[in-house]
Amino acid sequence: GESVGLHLPTLSVQEGDNSIINCAYSNSASDYFIWYKQESGKGPQFIIDIRSNMDKRQGQRVTVLLNKTVKHLSLQIAATQPGDSAVYFCAENMEYGNKLVFGAGTILRVKS
Amino acid sequence: NAGVTQTPKFQVLKTGQSMTLQCAQDMNHNSMYWYRQDPGMGLRLIYYSASEGTTDKGEVPNGYNVSRLNKREFSLRLESAAPSQTSVYFCTAGQFFNQPQHFGDGTRLSIL
Numbered sequence: 164g165e166s167v168g169l170h171l172p173t174l175s176v177q178e179g180d181n182s183i184i185n186c187a188y189s190n191s192a193s194d195y196f197i198w199y200k201q202e203s204g205k206g207p208q209f210i211i212d213i214r215s216n217m218d219k220r221q222g223q224r225v226t227v228l229l230n231k232t233v234k235h236l237s238l239q240i241a242a243t244q245p246g247d248s249a250v251y252f253c254a255e256n257m258e259y260g261n262k263l264v265f266g267a268g269t270i271l272r273v274k275s
Numbered sequence: 276n277a278g279v280t281q282t283p284k285f286q287v288l289k290t291g292q293s294m295t296l297q298c299a300q301d302m303n304h305n306s307m308y309w310y311r312q313d314p315g316m317g318l319r320l321i322y323y324s325a326s327e328g329t330t331d332k333g334e335v336p337n338g339y340n341v342s343r344l345n346k347r348e349f350s351l352r353l354e355s356a357a358p359s360q361t362s363v364y365f366c367t368a369g370q371f372f373n374q375p376q377h378f379g380d381g382t383r384l385s386i387l
Contacts, residue, residue, distance in 0.1 A: 206378035
């Protein structure tokens, strides 16, 4: 989840399809992970979190998968809707750490 | 329940002017944070306050100062604004380690 420059990766999906947004995190000592959604002109909004003792957690229409072996996190959105269009950020936190480290983000565009 | 409130929402400054960004939370959270968000750079931590009475530097503290006025309020000050500080500033609040931080809607700051 390090910054990769000026151009964010973009995922375009058709309305109703499932979306998968990926994130590679940087620190093998991280034990808590969060996904945020940021709509234009607003602050990031918490979607779902997962701790390192889990490999999957489900919410309403969203699922987060954690693969600690390859330091990879993914967010799956079922039946993607136009309102899901936003920038999605992953964030990681080390055990007992106060500070979240954010990835650069992925733009999700939903086509109607 | 407002959550995290930031003021002002927009501000334009001239180089060398000073400015204080205000943040207040009504969630009774112990920890508060200030981030800046620049295009393609993700969110970078400026300063944080793990609890009332303490403040610590984050990733990009130069040119900023903070004050944790009480449990509710955490302000960010630019003593002599520079064009490089043009950004969107977000304040967050969180309760414990491994709990999500909740964002305000940001202050959009332009320095000419």
